[in-house]
Amino acid sequence: MIRKIVYAIFIGIIIAGVLMFLSAFPFGENKMLVGKYYIENATNDAGAPNVVTAVTLLYRGFDTLGEVMVLFTAALGVSIIFAVEEKKKKVVQPPNFVVRVGSRIVFTFILLTGFYIFMHGHLTPGGGFQGGALIATGFLLLYLSYSDTGINRKRFMVAEGLGGIIYVFIGLIGLFVKGSFLANFLPKGTMFDLLSAGILLPLYIAIGLKVGSEFAGIVDDFMCEARCTGGEG
Amino acid sequence: MIYYASSLLLIGIGLYALIIKKNLIKVLIGLDLIETGANMLIVSIGFVKGGTAPIFSKEWLVPPLFVDAIPQALTLTSIVIGASQLALAAAFVVVLYKHYGTLDIRKIRSLKW
Amino acid sequence: MIYFEWILLVSIVVIAVFSIEVKDLLSAVILMGVSSLLVSFVFLLLHAPDVALSEASIGAALTMAIYVIAVKKTERREE
Numbered sequence: 001m002i003r004k005i006v007y008a009i010f011i012g013i014i015i016a017g018v019l020m021f022l023s024a025f026p027f028g029e030n031k032m033l034v035g036k037y038y039i040e041n042a043t044n045d046a047g048a049p050n051v052v053t054a055v056t057l058l059y060r061g062f063d064t065l066g067e068v069m070v071l072f073t074a075a076l077g078v079s080i081i082f083a084v085e086e087k088k089k090k091v092v093q094p095p096n097f098v099v100r101v102g103s104r105i106v107f108t109f110i111l112l113t114g115f116y117i118f119m120h121g122h123l124t125p126g127g128g129f130q131g132g133a134l135i136a137t138g139f140l141l142l143y144l145s146y147s148d149t150g151i152n153r154k155r156f157m158v159a160e161g162l163g164g165i166i167y168v169f170i171g172l173i174g175l176f177v178k179g180s181f182l183a184n185f186l187p188k189g190t191m192f193d194l195l196s197a198g199i200l201l202p203l204y205i206a207i208g209l210k211v212g213s214e215f216a217g218i219v220d221d222f223m224c225e226a227r228c229t230g231g232e233g
Numbered sequence: 234m235i236y237y238a239s240s241l242l243l244i245g246i247g248l249y250a251l252i253i254k255k256n257l258i259k260v261l262i263g264l265d266l267i268e269t270g271a272n273m274l275i276v277s278i279g280f281v282k283g284g285t286a287p288i289f290s291k292e293w294l295v296p297p298l299f300v301d302a303i304p305q306a307l308t309l310t311s312i313v314i315g316a317s318q319l320a321l322a323a324a325f326v327v328v329l330y331k332h333y334g335t336l337d338i339r340k341i342r343s344l345k346w
Numbered sequence: 347m348i349y350f351e352w353i354l355l356v357s358i359v360v361i362a363v364f365s366i367e368v369k370d371l372l373s374a375v376i377l378m379g380v381s382s383l384l385v386s387f388v389f390l391l392l393h394a395p396d397v398a399l400s401e402a403s404i405g406a407a408l409t410m411a412i413y414v415i416a417v418k419k420t421e422r423r424e425e
Contacts, residue, residue, distance in 0.1 A: 003253075007249065011248055015241045022237050025278065026234075027234050028280060028282035032281075039287065043289065049290065050287075051288065051289075051302045052287060052306050055302055055303060055306040056310075063310060067314060070317060071317050074317035074318065074321045077321050077324070081324045082324065082328075124288075125399060126399060127309075127396065129400055129404070130396075130400050133403040133404045137403065137407050137408065192291065215408060219411065219412075221324075222324075222411075222415045222416075225327065226415045226418055226419060235351070235355055239355040239356075239358060239359055246359070247362075249366075256424050258371050258374070258413075258420070261416075262378055263366065265378060266366075266378075269405070272385075272397075273389075276389060276392055276394055276397060277392060280393070285393055286394070288395075300392075300394070305394050305396055309396060312397070312401055313400070313404060315405075316405065316409055320412055323412050327419050330419065330420040330421075
């Protein structure tokens with residue numbers, strides 16, 4: 001009991017110290033120094049009206065490549081830990097009629113919304129990560145409403161590899177054409193069009209494919225762990 | 234000012250749950266609370282009073298007062314990395330329970346050899 | 347509606363305190379999901395639509411599904 005009180009007081013002292021340090025930056029003041037340059041030059045360099053997308057994919061594109069690599073390593077680790085020799089499906093009670101018929105229609109709309117969000121990532125808020133997570137949630141709905149479903153893992157592995165290879169290829173072509181990795185070499189087009197803004201559209205398509213199939217693979221590993229009887233008995 | 238205080242309180246609660254609690258699932262919940270608190274702190278530092286979302290539209294192409302756009306790009310990356318870290322930690326918890334039969338960290342530490 | 351943000355921020359902290367004190371592990375996980383959804387509302391109040399979409403779809407939907415399966419494969423009550 002003494003340990004808990006001492007730890008709570010210690011954490012309270014640290015939080016009070018950080019709060020006193022943060023009162024030198026008052027809330028709501030205009031303290032942009034680097035952000036001012038990015039906001040003024042985003043439409044000339046990228047041709048896209050969404051400034052957050054231009055910062056993520058054009059000015060800081062290398063960090064996005066690192067994040068995609070971290071996600072790939074985590075999905076690889078999950079599928080190695082859950083590897084069992086042979087799996088048999090357990091018999092669970094099938095859900096009722098309304099869920100089974102209704103989930104087919106809803107699944108189509110969820111897939112359509114996910115594709116729309118990452119195709120228009122450079123015009124409206126959204127992008128590859130949000131659209132990919134929506135597609136994986138659609139597959140989770142299919143798992144919950146049918147008792148004996150399973151997705152084809154080979155097709156998802158092909159889609160995931162294709163997404164990663166396209167990202168690195170676009171970077172290498174930029175290196176050969178213009179002299180730096182991930183440089184903008186496609187024409188910018190007119191603003192507010194769908195096919196505009198240089199390399200931002202193909203990059204977001206590659207990211208959306210890769211993130212969607214990775215999250216769907218993680219969900220499939222967890223669901224099969226909870227539902228199938230493994231080989232160890 | 235209340236945005237700073239509540240984000241720091243979330244980080245403090247998460248730290249408390251990480252050190253004191255004995256169940257492995259409570260430790261995972263503490264990790265998630267620290268992550269959420271840190272993201273909220275970063276986005277609330279870059280807020281400008283009277284500004285709007287950093288997206289241009291067809292009426293004005295000369296920028297009015299915008300909210301800072303760099304903390305939002307950093308927070309996008311941070312949320313995805315936090316979710317993948319939590320998935321790997323949950324896989325570890327399931328396999329540990331299958332191997333040792335308990336979720337108490339005092340018993341797992343003493344069942345060594 | 348002047349104090350809308352006060353109500354939202356105080357309820358986030360209160361729900362977080364409840365979620366680490368409850369003995370039933372399934373309730374703790376569900377309270378964690380509710381707290382993630384309320385944080386997504388706060389991001390919308392701070393004029394950040396990209397971050398709000400990301401937190402709602404990844405933090406409140408996928409993370410909760412993984413936690414519920416982890417609780418189902420282990421024990422449900424603490425101690």
